[in-house]
Amino acid sequence: MAEDLPTPSASPPPAANTACGTCVFNNAAQLRALGVDVSGHDHVVALAGNPNTGKSTVFNALTGLRQHVGNWPGKTVTGAEGGFGYRQRHYKLIDLPGTYSLLSDSQDEDVARDFLLFGQPDVTVVVVDATRLQRNLNLVLQILQVTGRVVVALNLVDEAHRHGLALDQRHLARELGVPVVPMTARNRQGLDTLLEAIEQVALGTVATRARRVRHGDDRTEHAVSELAARLRRDHPGLANTRWIALRLLEGDPGIERAVTDGTLDRLSGATPHAVSSETTGT
Amino acid sequence: MASTATTLDRLRRDQTATVTSVNIHGPQRRRLMDLGMLPGTRIHIDRVSPLGDPTAYLVRGSVIALRREQARGIHITVEQE
């Protein structure tokens, strides 16, 4: 379906394509950590990822804050906020709770999911543990169902290397349809490329072509499409209709609440860039 | 090479098995799948807690500890040497 191909609507001429845009030397020098100052930001960036993947490390590296990084799953239970500047723009960074998925029913996952869905960040950086790629990709694929404006930060590549794992990040980027940035956040390696990718996705200068998974058998696929069409009719301009449709079919109480309390109505009138990904197609 | 069907709690330390199905429902099933416990996944015991339970399994490169009653819900076939 056409709507499955998010084409960032905002913004000017596509510059150089980028998943491989590692070219600019030492961009990190242009990073301005702004700590807790999130005033007057141009873009909102969400930071998602499995627990214990170095999400907090990335957060700290970008914002200059010192959120404690613990080596145990579930360390970050509350979302932190910080700001950073890169080139001419200010970004507000939201550190979402570390989650394995968006589909279970725990409190931390609800926080992450609700923000991605209803907070409509301009860019979502998914921090991925390169040594446990499969498990981390589960989350990436689920997030790609919600938003296409994603940058995958492939963290801990040094550890993967030590464990004898070779990663083909170009292949990964092709498969996922979004930029993949290998990095070692602990040593600030790859930070420059990450910033570059965030900027490009935020400005829409790179076309993310997030893959969508077709669901289950044909009957499911058909039901999802039918309900999604209905949602688009009732709420013109609403993003993520397929995903919302699926959750409604599953009887997700949080999403049902969003339908009844008018959250969806509010979202369908949301800011233009936030709804870009799916409305342009249809 | 023969193989025997059983549940994960019966797996012995020196054996490797393949997950055939996860007979647990609801959010717990999701959680196990989040952690990589999918049909077809190879699994073996990494170590057992000093008090006998839980057991930590090596699943797709991560070490996941499960209590016995959960392991009972995971069906496996044991690879025989």
Add this chain to the structure above:
Amino acid sequence: MTSSSILDHAARLRDGLPEGFRDEVVESLYSDAARITETSVTERHDGTKLTLDRLLDRALTHRVWGFVAMGLLFFGVFWFTISGAAGPSSLLSNVLVDYGHSRLHALVAPLPTPDWVTGLLLDGVYLSTAWVVAVMLPPMAIFFPLFTLLEDFGYLPRVAFNLDRLFAKAGAHGKQSLSMMMGYGCNAAGVTATRIIDSRRERLIAIITNNFSVCNGRWPTLILMGTIFIGALAPPALAGVIAAASVVTVAFLGVLVTLLVSWTLSKTVLRGHSSTYSLELPPYRPPKVWRTLYTSLIDRTLKVLRRAVVMAAPAGAVVWLISNVTIADASIAAHLVGALDPLGWVLGLNGIILLAYLVAIPANEIIIPTILMLTMTLGTNLFDAQQGVMLELGTAQTHTVLTQAGGWTLLTAVNLMLFSLLHNPCSTTILTIWNETKSPKWTTVATLLPIGLGFAVTGLTATVARLAGWA
């Protein structure tokens, strides 16, 4: 309404779908992830090697060495904290309390300020704040970084793994051991950390029992009692070790109480099966030592210290006021202590200790200074203490004050250690419990249950000790 009809529409479509479609949807995502992974990752050599991780885990989760290592690590952390903090603490107190306080007095002396103003500000607010800084900063500056290093290294999940069976037997969630450990730093943080537990029943158990993790504000009390009353019983060479051992014993007792209370709750008011869970044991990561030292010093230590100071300053004023405002020939403090003394006696404590715990609800950190100050002004005046002035004394002098002016015995010290473990949470923690549960009932239970236990346990030890003729 369109909204309700969308839900109807969804329900209608759902009826036409196969039973397990929800799982199929999820599984299709997962198998996709598996396929992408297989095509993106190649393993250069097979993973049968015995890595350092494996060796470490073999030792740290060994049925004998695992527990030995756990005991040694925690004992080491406490011992290091106790012995390392002594020097800096006395230095700070020399500077801030002895020197600083008299300098300030000398400075304001020529000014026409009324006595009660200098008394309230210098003897009340300044002294109590200075005391808290001197007593708390050094141990925290050692304890937090050490604990953080263990945390960053990846040791905590191993502890949870080792102890899980006990929690399972107690009907509690396996992750409770993690929130429990956070509680050793700060109970409010520990209560927040229980969010990682999905089931409400088990989360409530974890919240109610978190107070049995001895938080940072209570370490100074334990350490001081352990040092001057229990360590002093041993020959000098062993005093430090014995003192540390007594502190570890109390902390260990806290774990036992946690398990016992969890078990009782899950068998009574919070009945239910312990839900299944899965705990991931992350790989060990060599901690970034310098960065850890820096961040835990700045973040945790100073944050907790700031809170302590903010709480200590008004409490210091309260202490000064109740010691100096006189009603019918005696200060308010004297009246209160008189009223609390009978209960204190039953508990093997005294009225002063109970009053100190009342004043110190906002911050456990000032228990010891408050006790000392009240003891000196209300008991025989040994060191020429003024009303409501917190004095910093050497450990030998503290011992003298407590035994001679306060009439303390070993029983008082032991029961104070027990009471320090078993009493109501501080006000910040109570507030956090309220925020996390939004339940007046459970907030009340979490507040009163520990102090009820504290009364029962100290009352029992006091009675037994008296019957046996030990005290």
